Amino acid sequence: GAVVSQHPSWVICKSGTSVKIECRSLDFQATTMFWYRQFPKQSLMLMATSNEGSKATYEQGVEKDKFLINHASLTLSTLTVTSAHPEDSSFYICSAGGQINIQYFGAGTRLSVL
Amino acid sequence: DAKTTQPTSMDCAEGRAANLPCNHSTISGNEYVYWYRQIHSQGPQYIIHGLKNNETNEMASLIITEDRKSSTLILPHATLRDTAVYYCMMIYNQGGKLIFGQGTELSVKP
Numbered sequence: 395g396a397v398v399s400q401h402p403s404w405v406i407c408k409s410g411t412s413v414k415i416e417c418r419s420l421d422f423q424a425t426t427m428f429w430y431r432q433f434p435k436q437s438l439m440l441m442a443t444s445n446e447g448s449k450a451t452y453e454q455g456v457e458k459d460k461f462l463i464n465h466a467s468l469t470l471s472t473l474t475v476t477s478a479h480p481e482d483s484s485f486y487i488c489s490a491g492g493q494i495n496i497q498y499f500g501a502g503t504r505l506s507v508l
Numbered sequence: 509d510a511k512t513t514q515p516t517s518m519d520c521a522e523g524r525a526a527n528l529p530c531n532h533s534t535i536s537g538n539e540y541v542y543w544y545r546q547i548h549s550q551g552p553q554y555i556i557h558g559l560k561n562n563e564t565n566e567m568a569s570l571i572i573t574e575d576r577k578s579s580t581l582i583l584p585h586a587t588l589r590d591t592a593v594y595y596c597m598m599i600y601n602q603g604g605k606l607i608f609g610q611g612t613e614l615s616v617k618p
Binding site for chain 1: 540542544546549550551552553554557593595599604605606607608609610611
């Protein structure tokens with residue numbers, strides 16, 4: 395099946411620094427990728443839709459200047475959490491769209507901001 | 509927006525069939541039903557999808573009612589590794605977005 399790689403799987407950073415998370419589709423091309431965040435014991439919340447070669451589409455309430463998304467190629471999308479603060483600590487998950495709207499998910503990145 | 513309703517939690521004995529229901533009474537004619545699951549602290553995993561007919565793959569079976577207002581995911585012989593949160597969803601508009609509800613937390617017990 396289709397594989398999506400997400401890196402890093404776990405990151406700890408100091409408050410005020412920026413963190414970049416990569417999402418790669420390894421064996422297929424994805425014009426569309428999605429970014430989610432998940433707090434403990436809660437469901438996934440869609441943050442944004444990442445479109446190759448164009449600007450990302452953000453969900454209501456998600457700060458686009460806070461969460462920078464770049465989708466420069468058909469196999470790579472990145473999410474940068476800028477000036478991270480403790481409230482940004484969460485589990486971030488990406489997915490890439492395959493055939494018939496099936497999405498394949500990365501393993502997630504656990505971000506802890508001190 | 510098509511919404512889904514699932515029980516919050518279910519238990520199943522190891523080796524028995526797990527039947528997970530989902531109501532989607534507002535589904536439109538061209539919307540597929542998708543099932544995913546999320547094992548603790550991992551990314552969600554695609555299981556199966558269907559439009560009208562029942563579907564089966566190596567992981568599960570999907571039974572969709574004739575009026576398409578509900579469906580049931582069947583894990584024929586549940587194992588401990590099937591313990592996870594199971595999500596039933598429809599595609600949001602045509603943009604491919606998945607909107608996750610709360611899902612059903614399935615606990616498979618020895």
